[in-house]
Amino acid sequence: MATSPLSLVLLSLFLSLSLHAQAQAPAAPAPAPSGPVNFTAVLVKGGQxxxxxxxxxxxxxxxQIENQINSSSEGMTIFAPTDNAFSNLKSGALNGLSQQQQVQLLQYHMLPKFYxxxxxxxxxNPVPTQASGQEGVWGLxxxxxxxxxxxxxGLVEVQVNNALRQDFPLAVYPVDKxxxxxxLFGVKPPSASPPAPATKGSSSGKSNSSDTAAEPSPGKNSAGGRNVALGLIFGLGFVSVGILS
Structure with a gap:
């Protein structure tokens, strides 16, 4: 069956209108940028x-954590101890720390890079933590x-098997310890003990020996005395002979 000229005209007009409508349609909106990472929400969702x-x-x-997560190009990795992990600590372990030491303990659970x-x-190994750069290594x-x-x-070892979040810029891994x-918790080396004071006996012994060394020999003194006495006797003898003559 032959196509009529009118059908061809209508078909061409329809195609032209369709192409024009597609050209005028607005482009699909670009995906909105993701907002800042909410570290608190990640922990709350974990529930423990x-x-x-x-x-x-x-x-x-x-x-400090959320500012660093959302401003650093390196991201961050955090090991989050569960409630059971804290309850298994020795009684008073946290209360015995100053506020600064508690901050150091928390920073020790954070790596300044996404892993x-x-x-x-x-x-x-060892991998630096947020606490590194202070006194000691503070590495994991x-x-x-x-x-x-x-x-x-070095004091504690624990397995990491799953993640609460593992998308750049933040990785959060729960730990059971x-x-x-x-x-902070290692055995402190004993301080050097001061030298023992010298005893009285030893000091008196030294002074006695020095005194003894300083005294003249009694033998020499007695010999000198005898020589002087003999000299006086001979002298008196010669004087007497002179007078008598």
């Missing part, structure tokens, strides 16, 4: 970090294989 959140608030560390679990197996050591990572402080740094 009440003590950790309380310490972060008490020491005013929360704001996935697989990246942690490639690091050079990582070993393991596959997706199982062991983190050690509080990471105790040797700089």
């Amino acid at each position: 970090f009440v003590t950790f959140i309380s310490l972060l608030n008490k020491t005013q560390t929360f704001n 996935s679990l697989s990246n942690l197996l490639l690091v050079s 050591n990582f070993t393991g294989q596959s997706n199982q990572v062991n983190v050690s402080t 509080v990471l105790l740094p040797e700089e």
Whole structure:
């Protein structure tokens, strides 16, 4: 069946109108940029970090963390101790720390760089923490294989098997033990004891020996006395002979 000229005209007009409408349609909006990372929300969603959140608030560390997460090009990695981890500490372990030491303890759980679990197996130990640069090393050591990572402080070792969040710029890994740094919880070396004072006996002994060494020999003194006496006798004898003659 032959196509009529009118059909061809209508078809051409329809195609032209369709192309024009597509050209005039607005472009799809670009995806909105993601907002700042809310570290607090990550912990709250985890549901077992009440003590950790309380310490972060008490020491005013929360704001510092979120500012660094959202301004640093390196990101951050945080090991979050669970409530059970804190409850397993010795009684008074936290209360025995000053506010500055509590801040150092929290900073010891933070790496100033984003690490996935697989990246942690490639690091050079010890890895600096946010507490590094102060007195001591304040580093963490990582070993393991596959997706199982062991983190050690020298006093404590714990496995890291999963993540609360593992998207740049923030990685958060729950841990079942509080990471105790040797700089705060290690055995302190004993201080050097002062030298023992000299005894009276030894000092008196030294003075006696020196006194003895300083005294003249009695033998020499007695011989000298005899010589003088003999000289006087001979002298008197000669004087007497002179007078008699």
